[in-house]
Amino acid sequence: MCGIVGYIGKQKASPILINGLLRLEYRGYDSAGIATIEENKINIMKVKGRVKNLYNLDGIDNLKGTIGIAHTRWATHGIPSTQNAHPHSDNSKEFAVVHNGIIENYNDLKTFLTEKGYKFYSQTDTEIIPNLVHYYYQKEDKDDDLKVLRAVKNACADLKGSYAIELVTSHAPNKMIVVRKDSPLVIGKGDGENYISSDIPAILSFTKDFYLIDDNEFAVLTRDAVEFYNNKLEKINKKVESIQWSATSAEKDGYDDYMLKEIHEQPNAIRETIGSRLPEDGPCYFEDLNFTKEYLDSINKIYIVACGTAMHAGLVGKNILEKLCKIQTEVDIASEFRYRDPLINTQTLCIFISQSGETADTIAALKLAKQKGATTLAITNVIGSSITREADYSIYTHAGPEIAVASTKAYTSQVVLISILAIYFAELLESVDTKIIKNLKTEILKLPAKIEETIKVDKQIQEFSRKVFQEKDIFFLGRGIDCTVAQEGSLKLKEISYIHSEAYAAGELKHGPIALIEKGITVIGIITDPQLVEKSVSNIQEVITRGAKTLIITNQDLPQNHFDTIIKIPEVNYLLSPVISVVPLQLLSYYISKEKGLDVDKPRNLAKSVTVE
Numbered sequence: 001m002c003g004i005v006g007y008i009g010k011q012k013a014s015p016i017l018i019n020g021l022l023r024l025e026y027r028g029y030d031s032a033g034i035a036t037i038e039e040n041k042i043n044i045m046k047v048k049g050r051v052k053n054l055y056n057l058d059g060i061d062n063l064k065g066t067i068g069i070a071h072t073r074w075a076t077h078g079i080p081s082t083q084n085a086h087p088h089s090d091n092s093k094e095f096a097v098v099h100n101g102i103i104e105n106y107n108d109l110k111t112f113l114t115e116k117g118y119k120f121y122s123q124t125d126t127e128i129i130p131n132l133v134h135y136y137y138q139k140e141d142k143d144d145d146l147k148v149l150r151a152v153k154n155a156c157a158d159l160k161g162s163y164a165i166e167l168v169t170s171h172a173p174n175k176m177i178v179v180r181k182d183s184p185l186v187i188g189k190g191d192g193e194n195y196i197s198s199d200i201p202a203i204l205s206f207t208k209d210f211y212l213i214d215d216n217e218f219a220v221l222t223r224d225a226v227e228f229y230n231n232k233l234e235k236i237n238k239k240v241e242s243i244q245w246s247a248t249s250a251e252k253d254g255y256d257d258y259m260l261k262e263i264h265e266q267p268n269a270i271r272e273t274i275g276s277r278l279p280e281d282g283p284c285y286f287e288d289l290n291f292t293k294e295y296l297d298s299i300n301k302i303y304i305v306a307c308g309t310a311m312h313a314g315l316v317g318k319n320i321l322e323k324l325c326k327i328q329t330e331v332d333i334a335s336e337f338r339y340r341d342p343l344i345n346t347q348t349l350c351i352f353i354s355q356s357g358e359t360a361d362t363i364a365a366l367k368l369a370k371q372k373g374a375t376t377l378a379i380t381n382v383i384g385s386s387i388t389r390e391a392d393y394s395i396y397t398h399a400g401p402e403i404a405v406a407s408t409k410a411y412t413s414q415v416v417l418i419s420i421l422a423i424y425f426a427e428l429l430e431s432v433d434t435k436i437i438k439n440l441k442t443e444i445l446k447l448p449a450k451i452e453e454t455i456k457v458d459k460q461i462q463e464f465s466r467k468v469f470q471e472k473d474i475f476f477l478g479r480g481i482d483c484t485v486a487q488e489g490s491l492k493l494k495e496i497s498y499i500h501s502e503a504y505a506a507g508e509l510k511h512g513p514i515a516l517i518e519k520g521i522t523v524i525g526i527i528t529d530p531q532l533v534e535k536s537v538s539n540i541q542e543v544i545t546r547g548a549k550t551l552i553i554t555n556q557d558l559p560q561n562h563f564d565t566i567i568k569i570p571e572v573n574y575l576l577s578p579v580i581s582v583v584p585l586q587l588l589s590y591y592i593s594k595e596k597g598l599d600v601d602k603p604r605n606l607a608k609s610v611t612v613e
């Protein structure tokens with residue numbers, strides 16, 4: 001969802017900016033643009049559609065400026081068009097900005113500025129920003145180094161909503177100004193050059209050293225320095241954070257698509273997630289956690305709050321936490337949780353799961369939980385992301401950058417991390433037999449090898465996908481923990497193959513959904529919980545009787561002749577089975593999407609990180 005890149009240095013800015021935008025394509029967008037400064041003049045070039053269309057613009061090669069801002073837009077206010085694409089400038093073309101987020105009071109501000117004589121040429125909320133900065137700049141009577149910054153600060157004071165803003169101006173052609181509130185932005189530190197991005201991977205090939213800018217903070221960048229200010233424009237200090245991800249980890253590395261690469265990366269991602277958290281002799285260890293038995297004894301409820309795939313990881317987490325820790329655990333969708341006055345207090349532990357750490361609803365839900373006095377713990381993949389700056393505790397999946405919109409390795413690493421967290425709690429609480437804990441630890445350590453084994457079903461899945469890629473509806477069924485995987489499989493399929501799909505708890509079938517089952521329909525069953533095998537098989541039998549074609553993902557010995565296709569996966573403790581059983585489902589949605597000739601990594605209407613509500 002909207003991407004920002006910025007560069008200030010000695011090199012020609014435009015190729016660096018376009019390259020950065022290409023690396024942000026995975027976020028989802030519909031138009032793109034750049035602005036550079038040359039001889040005190042701002043040059044703006046924008047296109048509807050793909051970033052690469054920028055290369056076709058007349059004059060793009062002649063942009064010589066060494067300072068520039070760039071953006072990929074995902075339409076919120078106004079249709080996708082060149083006019084609505086960023087950067088936007090003020091009427092007199094003295095200020096140009098790119099903006100991520102939403103200005104909620106833009107209509108009021110537009111009316112105010114219109115009354116002052118400003119004109120608007122786009123339908124965006126963003127266009128008010130450069131004009132508002134211009135308005136305040138005109139009113140400044142003190143002509144010093146901070147004049148532009150004061151104008152930006154005054155404009156921001158009028159904005160309601162979320163924003164990450166990057167600004168260049170002909171009044172200070174050797175500077176760039178950035179500010180953020182509830183929208184991600186990082187600053188990359190180079191040698192005689194500095195970078196800006198909404199996402200680390202876009203500038204990872206240039207630097208691994210980053211400054212993390214917090215809400216309502218401003219940064220002024222020159223070639224050689226970055227100065228930070230709080231919202232009173234007092235100077236503040238920031239330390240440089242080094243990111244361990246390699247630049248190639250954010251590239252396709254020979255795979256056709258990022259999604260396939262990321263499916264194959266799961267064994268290693270999980271090795272990284274486990275890291276040193278499961279020592280051979282001794283309890284689970286989290287460097288950043290210091291929970292005590294007394295605290296855990298005092299909590300009466302755990303809430304897991306997240307969106308999409310991360311929420312599905314939370315559903316698995318609920319099963320494991322309740323089983324091992326005997327603490328009631330609720331899972332909620334962040335966009336619901338934040339508006340329904342949830343019953344939480346100082347005795348509630350709220351866990352927020354987010355790959356990106358930037359999902360607007362999840363962050364808002366976290367802020368609400370904090371207000372209500374709950375302890376908050378974030379599970380994320382991105383060091384320094386917004387969520388980590390809000391939560392009381394943060395733990396990282398260390399899965400490496402996930403670029404494809406469809407989440408794969410983030411899900412499995414989240415499930416593994418929450419499993420380790422549940423064991424950590426159970427060890428402190430002494431809530432479960434040590435033999436069970438020992439067995440689970442051994443099983444977690446074997447997961448990477450078992451995923452490697454599971455990925456070998458690739459050919460079988462590819463073959464199956466050829467049979468079903470033209471279907472209109474596909475159903476997923478499972479019981480218990482298998483139902484949570486059915487939900488994830490169904491989401492993945494919808495997301496990248498555009499096939500309508502539903503997931504149901506298999507036992508719920510008779511209460512309505514079975515009316516949809518007719519001859520030839522495809523039903524996918526997940527069967528891994530040994531205690532529920534017979535019941536699940538009976539449910540599948542019910543759809544077979546009504547003419548459904550079935551694909552079964554299982555680690556159990558099932559009668560071969562009952563089902564059309566059986567995909568056998570390695571055995572594992574059923575609590576951890578989602579980490580394995582989800583893999584064939586990820587591959588299935590991938591191959592169906594490929595059969596349909598769709599853009600796997602950038603599905604329509606979707607964005608990688610949903611930074612607006």
Ligand code: M6R
Nearest residue numbers: 308309310354355356359406407
């Ligand atoms: O970055 P987050 O984990 O907070 O993102 C949450 C969802 O937007 C995300 O999981 C989404 O559902 C994925 N595209 C699913 O593949």
